[in-house]
Amino acid sequence: MQGKIKSREEYCIKLLKDKIISDGMVKEGNILKVDSFLNHQIDINLGDKIGEEFHRLFGSYPITKILTIEASGIGLACLAARHFNVPVVFAKKAKSKNLTGELYRSTVSSYTYGMDYDIVVAKRFLTPEDNLLVIDDFLAKGKALMGLIDIINQSGATLCGAGIVIEKGFQDGGKIIRDMGVNLHSLAIVESMDENSIVFR
Amino acid sequence: MQGKIKSREEYCIKLLKDKIISDGMVKEGNILKVDSFLNHQIDINLGDKIGEEFHRLFGSYPITKILTIEASGIGLACLAARHFNVPVVFAKKAKSKNLTGELYRSTVSSYTYGMDYDIVVAKRFLTPEDNLLVIDDFLAKGKALMGLIDIINQSGATLCGAGIVIEKGFQDGGKIIRDMGVNLHSLAIVESMDENSIVFR
Numbered sequence: 001m002q003g004k005i006k007s008r009e010e011y012c013i014k015l016l017k018d019k020i021i022s023d024g025m026v027k028e029g030n031i032l033k034v035d036s037f038l039n040h041q042i043d044i045n046l047g048d049k050i051g052e053e054f055h056r057l058f059g060s061y062p063i064t065k066i067l068t069i070e071a072s073g074i075g076l077a078c079l080a081a082r083h084f085n086v087p088v089v090f091a092k093k094a095k096s097k098n099l100t101g102e103l104y105r106s107t108v109s110s111y112t113y114g115m116d117y118d119i120v121v122a123k124r125f126l127t128p129e130d131n132l133l134v135i136d137d138f139l140a141k142g143k144a145l146m147g148l149i150d151i152i153n154q155s156g157a158t159l160c161g162a163g164i165v166i167e168k169g170f171q172d173g174g175k176i177i178r179d180m181g182v183n184l185h186s187l188a189i190v191e192s193m194d195e196n197s198i199v200f201r
Numbered sequence: 202m203q204g205k206i207k208s209r210e211e212y213c214i215k216l217l218k219d220k221i222i223s224d225g226m227v228k229e230g231n232i233l234k235v236d237s238f239l240n241h242q243i244d245i246n247l248g249d250k251i252g253e254e255f256h257r258l259f260g261s262y263p264i265t266k267i268l269t270i271e272a273s274g275i276g277l278a279c280l281a282a283r284h285f286n287v288p289v290v291f292a293k294k295a296k297s298k299n300l301t302g303e304l305y306r307s308t309v310s311s312y313t314y315g316m317d318y319d320i321v322v323a324k325r326f327l328t329p330e331d332n333l334l335v336i337d338d339f340l341a342k343g344k345a346l347m348g349l350i351d352i353i354n355q356s357g358a359t360l361c362g363a364g365i366v367i368e369k370g371f372q373d374g375g376k377i378i379r380d381m382g383v384n385l386h387s388l389a390i391v392e393s394m395d396e397n398s399i400v401f402r
């Protein structure tokens with residue numbers, strides 16, 4: 001920590017934004033590729049600091065479980081869960097024949113995959129007694145997050161908050177989710193981007 | 202640590218085996234469901250101890266990266282990677298249009314999903330200079346692990362070892378992989394199982 005960095009949280013956010021600027025790549029179709037440190041290769045030190053920051057933001061809630069969605073949310077959720085000392089539950093994309101028993105189910109329309117897919121969570125892992133924190137790597141149109149919220153509502157569990165690493169502020173997911181009254185925190189909000197620059201809100 | 206538990210490694214293995222016996226469920230078709238603590242809900246304390254045990258087993262190798270495969274390997278790989286202080290790379294099941302650029306690719310025939318699928322890793326994340334540890338939750342017929350080894354061979358990286366949480370010893374994957382000369386360690390090897398009992402090797 002040096003210069004104008006005043007606190008651990010500012011340090012984490014600066015580290016993240018510096019990494020997005022140095023290693024992120026903007027691709028055609030509004031795609032921000034951060035696969036060298038967030039969702040194909042994972043920088044574990046950064047991920048651990050992100051988890052610590054989520055704990056700073058949400059640690060005052062009586063979180064019982066962290067909920068995320070496969071695949072790229074899992075690593076970040078596990079690194080964060082160490083700081084909360086709670087289990088992680090990840091929603092699965094419905095395809096496996098191992099998925100038996102009673103399931104909560106929601107449909108997500110994915111821009112990235114160019115198709116709709118179902119996500120499922122076994123009913124026995126979410127109960128009305130649970131206080132949940134949702135964690136995911138990205139928020140753009142908010143479809144995956146809305147699918148998770150739908151599943152949480154089906155289960156009767158309480159949604160205490162949602163922690164996102166990178167929000168695309170120029171897409172409408174963040175506004176929709178906040179307008180629903182969700183306690184949403186995004187560590188980095190990209191206001192605009194093109195091949196030459198990434199601007200944060 | 203109590204009674205006849207003599208060391209941290211024995212403690213980890215005992216914790217894991219106790220959990221498999223208390224919470225695992227044997228289902229038709231030789232399926233061992235451990236989704237309450239390993240691959241749908243994740244017990245973070247157990248996962249962290251598993252990571253520590255992998256570090257005890259493989260920490261003497263000059264590991265530069267941990268390689269795993271989505272989805273259920275990711276959490277365990279990230280928890281282990283903290284102990285090694287290296288990044289995680291996870292092979293993706295090929296479907297996303299975010300997967301651009303040069304890719305290593307291998308085909309895996311999955312019993313669980315009842316179909317073949319391709320796995321890919323971006324070439325820039327595996328180089329001949331890398332010393333890799335592969336981590337996964339399960340080893341049965343070894344198809345996923347063989348896909349990862351195929352990708353490692355394409356990349357020219359060195360495979361230092363493979364750490365598996367649960368091996369189904371009554372299927373032939375473990376023997377095939379060991380016969381290939383891979384430094385394979387499975388924390389729990391299930392010798393036989395039915396609805397009433399699970400026997401470890």
